[in-house]
Amino acid sequence: MTAFSYEFRVAWVETDALGVVHFSNYFRYFERIEEAYFASVADGLSALMEEHRIAFPRVEAACTYSKPLRFGDSVRGEMHLVRLGRSSATFGFSLYKGKDTEPSAEGRITVVCVDVATWKAVEMPTEIRALFDHAFQEDK
Amino acid sequence: MTAFSYEFRVAWVETDALGVVHFSNYFRYFERIEEAYFASVADGLSALMEEHRIAFPRVEAACTYSKPLRFGDSVRGEMHLVRLGRSSATFGFSLYKGKDTEPSAEGRITVVCVDVATWKAVEMPTEIRALFDHAFQEDK
Amino acid sequence: MTAFSYEFRVAWVETDALGVVHFSNYFRYFERIEEAYFASVADGLSALMEEHRIAFPRVEAACTYSKPLRFGDSVRGEMHLVRLGRSSATFGFSLYKGKDTEPSAEGRITVVCVDVATWKAVEMPTEIRALFDHAFQEDK
Amino acid sequence: MTAFSYEFRVAWVETDALGVVHFSNYFRYFERIEEAYFASVADGLSALMEEHRIAFPRVEAACTYSKPLRFGDSVRGEMHLVRLGRSSATFGFSLYKGKDTEPSAEGRITVVCVDVATWKAVEMPTEIRALFDHAFQEDK
Numbered sequence: 001m002t003a004f005s006y007e008f009r010v011a012w013v014e015t016d017a018l019g020v021v022h023f024s025n026y027f028r029y030f031e032r033i034e035e036a037y038f039a040s041v042a043d044g045l046s047a048l049m050e051e052h053r054i055a056f057p058r059v060e061a062a063c064t065y066s067k068p069l070r071f072g073d074s075v076r077g078e079m080h081l082v083r084l085g086r087s088s089a090t091f092g093f094s095l096y097k098g099k100d101t102e103p104s105a106e107g108r109i110t111v112v113c114v115d116v117a118t119w120k121a122v123e124m125p126t127e128i129r130a131l132f133d134h135a136f137q138e139d140k
Numbered sequence: 141m142t143a144f145s146y147e148f149r150v151a152w153v154e155t156d157a158l159g160v161v162h163f164s165n166y167f168r169y170f171e172r173i174e175e176a177y178f179a180s181v182a183d184g185l186s187a188l189m190e191e192h193r194i195a196f197p198r199v200e201a202a203c204t205y206s207k208p209l210r211f212g213d214s215v216r217g218e219m220h221l222v223r224l225g226r227s228s229a230t231f232g233f234s235l236y237k238g239k240d241t242e243p244s245a246e247g248r249i250t251v252v253c254v255d256v257a258t259w260k261a262v263e264m265p266t267e268i269r270a271l272f273d274h275a276f277q278e279d280k
Numbered sequence: 281m282t283a284f285s286y287e288f289r290v291a292w293v294e295t296d297a298l299g300v301v302h303f304s305n306y307f308r309y310f311e312r313i314e315e316a317y318f319a320s321v322a323d324g325l326s327a328l329m330e331e332h333r334i335a336f337p338r339v340e341a342a343c344t345y346s347k348p349l350r351f352g353d354s355v356r357g358e359m360h361l362v363r364l365g366r367s368s369a370t371f372g373f374s375l376y377k378g379k380d381t382e383p384s385a386e387g388r389i390t391v392v393c394v395d396v397a398t399w400k401a402v403e404m405p406t407e408i409r410a411l412f413d414h415a416f417q418e419d420k
Numbered sequence: 421m422t423a424f425s426y427e428f429r430v431a432w433v434e435t436d437a438l439g440v441v442h443f444s445n446y447f448r449y450f451e452r453i454e455e456a457y458f459a460s461v462a463d464g465l466s467a468l469m470e471e472h473r474i475a476f477p478r479v480e481a482a483c484t485y486s487k488p489l490r491f492g493d494s495v496r497g498e499m500h501l502v503r504l505g506r507s508s509a510t511f512g513f514s515l516y517k518g519k520d521t522e523p524s525a526e527g528r529i530t531v532v533c534v535d536v537a538t539w540k541a542v543e544m545p546t547e548i549r550a551l552f553d554h555a556f557q558e559d560k
Contacts, residue, residue, distance in 0.1 A: 011455060013302050013448050017295035017351050018256075023198040023249075024171070024293060027164040028433050035431060039492075046492060058163040062202035068259065071297050072459075072466060109163075116158075119208065151315060153308050153444060155437035157491050162433050168293050175291060179352075186352060211437050212319075212326060298536075303478040303529075304451070307444040338443040342482035348539065389443075396438075399488065 003078040003094075006036040010073045020068035026105050027061055030093040033077040034109075041134045052125050056111040059088070063107035073097050075104070081133065087121045088112040089132050143218040143234075146176040150213045160208035166245050167201055170233040173217040174249075182271050192265050196251040199228070203247035213237050215244070221273065227261045228252040229272050283358040283374075286316040290353045300348035306385050307341055310373040313357040314389075322411050332405050336391040339368070343387035353377050355384070361413065367401045368392040369412050423498040423514075426456040430493045440488035446525050447481055450513040453497040454529075461554045472545050476531040479508070483527035493517050495524070501553065507541045508532040509552050 008029070016022045038045045049055060069075060075095050082090040090110040094103040113124040124132075148169070156162045178185045189195060209215060215235050222230040230250040234243040253264040264272075288309070296302045318325045329335060349355060355375050362370040370390040374383040393404040404412075428449070436442045458465045469475060489495060495515050502510040510530040514523040533544040544552075 009455070009459070011448075011452055012296055013304060013451060015297035016292060017297070017299040018195055018197070019297040020197070022293050023201055024164050024167040027167060028431075031164070031433060032431060035429070039429070055158055057158070057160070057208065058205055060202070060204050061163055062200070064200050065198055068197065149315070149319070151308075151312055152436055153311060153442050156432055157435035157437070157439040159437040164433060168291075171293060172291060175289070179289070298475055298477070300477070303481055304444050304447040307447060311444070335438055337438070337440070337488065338485055340482070340484050341443055342480070344480050345478055348477065 003080040004033070004037045004040070006033045006077045006079070008032065008075055008077065010069050010071055010075060012071050015071050018068075020070055023063070023065060026063050026065070026095070026107060027109075029075070029077060029095060030061075030063075030079075030091075030107055030109055033079045033093060034091065037079055038131065042131050045128070045131060048125065048128055048131075052128070053116050054113050054122065054125070054128075055116050056113055057119075058109055059112045060090075060110040061107070063105055065105045066102065067097065067100075067104045069095070069097060069104055082108055084129065084132055087123055089124070143220040144173070144177045144180070146173045146217045146219070148172065148215055148217065150209050150211055150215060152211050155211050158208075160210055163203070163205060166203045166205070166235065166247060167249075169215070169217060169235060170201075170203075170219075170231075170247055170249055173219045173233060174231065177219055178271065185268070185271060188265065188268055188271075192268070193256050194253050194262065194265070194268075195256050196229075196253055197259075198249055199252045200230075200250040201247070203245055205245045206242065207237065207240075207244045209235070209237060209244055222248055224269065224272055227263050229264070283360040284313070284317045284320070286313045286357045286359070288312065288355055288357065290349050290351055290355060292351050295351050298348075300350055303343070303345060306343045306345070306375070306387060307389075309355070309357060309375060310341075310343075310359075310371075310387055310389055313359045313373060314371065317359055318411065325408070325411060328405065328408055328411075332408070333396050334393050334402065334405070334408075335396050336393055337399075338389055339392045340370075340390040341387070343385055345385045346382065347377065347380075347384040349375070349377060349384055362388055364409065364412055367403050369404070423500040424453070424457045424460070426453045426497045426499070428452065428495055428497065430489050430491055430495060432491050435491050438488075440490055443483070443485060446483045446485070446515070446527060447529075449495070449497060449515060450481075450483075450499075450511075450527055450529055453499045453513060454511065457499055458551065462551050465548070465551060468545065468548055468551075472548070473536050474533050474542065474545070474548075475536050476533055477539075478529055479532045480510075480530040481527070483525055485525045486522065487517065487520075487524045489515070489517060489524055502528060504549065504552055507543050509544070 014025045078094045082092045092108045095105045154165045218234045222232045232248045235245045294305045358374045362372045372388045375385045377384045434445045498514045502512045512528045515525045
């Protein structure tokens with residue numbers, strides 16, 4: 001499968017008193033990879049969301065941690081589409097430190113398309129479904 | 141089962157531009173409940189960890205989100221022991237808004253006892269196992 | 281002068297790899313003290329702000345750091361009113377560790393009352409001015 | 421004067437329920453610019469600090485906020501040297517949104533060189549002083 005790839009460095013503020021990245025920050029890394037992905041395929045995701053009056057709150061998030069990350073570590077984040085439903089989507093994430101081939105951490109996030117007024121699940125607009133799908137279509 | 145209970149209010153900095161608590165902050169809430177629990181059963185958890193030269197990094201964390209939390213919401217957090225292994229422990233968390241009986245979110249965190257020098261799993265010291273177990277013993 | 285006082289403990293996530301509280305978190309402590317203050321004098325600050333369609337963005341924030349804070353430290357935060365203008369207010373903050381009489385850090389934050397639609401400064405509503413002033417009136 | 425320049429985008433997690441970047445995050449932006457600067461002039465700042473057993477805690481930080489930043493905004497951060505003392509240094513920061521010529525925010529941070537064992541101020545090592553000075557020497 002094709003994955004979207006994004007590189008970043010561990011910032012000081014993301015570490016804790018054990019000298020490693022705080023476990024909550026991995027979820028922020030996942031979101032940062034998502035943001036880079038959507039910025040790369042569409043300037044207009046926010047505009048589309050406003051136009052359709054929808055939002056994509058997370059309904060599930062999970063991470064498994066294998067090896068700690070430390071200040072200054074260079075990290076390659078990968079994102080792939082796990083499942084695309086009628087109103088929901090699940091993305092998978094892997095974080096690799098430096099040249100590692102084993103991930104330091106892996107996770108997944110499930111979002112659901114809701115009407116911003118009612119916060120109820122609604123069917124995902126076709127244009128947005130296409131963005132969710134875009135980078136990952138080689139193996140479909 | 142007996143659960144440890146802890147109340148707090150949603151802070152402004154924890155919200156995002158949708159007006160709801162950012163999904164990563166639920167993991168910080170879980171940790172805050174843990175900290176309140178360990179502060180309630182032992183001043184000396186940090187001291188014990190230093191003495192034994194161990195740490196408890198998270199190896200797994202997960203959350204399911206049912207209803208959004210907003211600035212100023214009063215939240216009751218509950219923590220219970222899900223599983224206590226030889227070197228690992230899993231805690232479960234539920235967050236209830238106001239007088240709600242349905243949780244706004246539920247999650248779990250698994251920690252593993254490691255030697256701080258080698259970052260390898262080691263057996264949990266008996267005193268610490270007792271702390272992990274303490275508040276939850278009624279139904280054992 | 282009378283100060284509003286609020287106690288809290290340093291959380292793990294607030295520390296960094298030097299083992300001390302990250303300097304940015306002191307500003308979040310100041311805000312937390314503010315929130316506790318406003319919660320103590322008025323349930324309805326948010327409601328008042330919505331009714332008047334105003335917000336109080338920060339226009340200035342500063343902190344001087346004297347002694348580091350560490351995980352688990354018990355901290356007493358104090359807040360006082362430095363200056364109350366027509367559309368702006370400046371609050372001062374001091375953080376004391378444990379029984380210390382010398383502050384670990386001191387800071388101040390200036391907010392300005394703006395119309396949420398135009399983000400332009402407007403005169404502060406009288407009810408809100410009273411809340412800003414309330415806890416501090418003994419020495420006026 | 422020559423300034424070091426660094427570009428980034430506002431992340432979702434940095435916003436708050438008013439739809440703007442939380443005031444505390446500007447200090448994290450300043451630090452991120454610093455980190456990019458030091459990464460650009462020296463792989464080895466962390467190594468030098470460890471070798472000399474020193475750290476650079478912040479003793480003062482301040483920010484003035486002119487215009488709000490929002491999710492997705494492209495921001496150019498600039499950093500310059502304000503003052504280089506015997507054991508301390510002050511850096512100035514400006515954040516510009518998009519093509520703006522007026523800053524959205526400006527701030528400064530003063531660090532002091534301390535011995536990590538005693539947390540007392542010590543004279544800055546020459547190699548580190550050179551790094552602090554490096555990008556800014558054109559106008560000296």
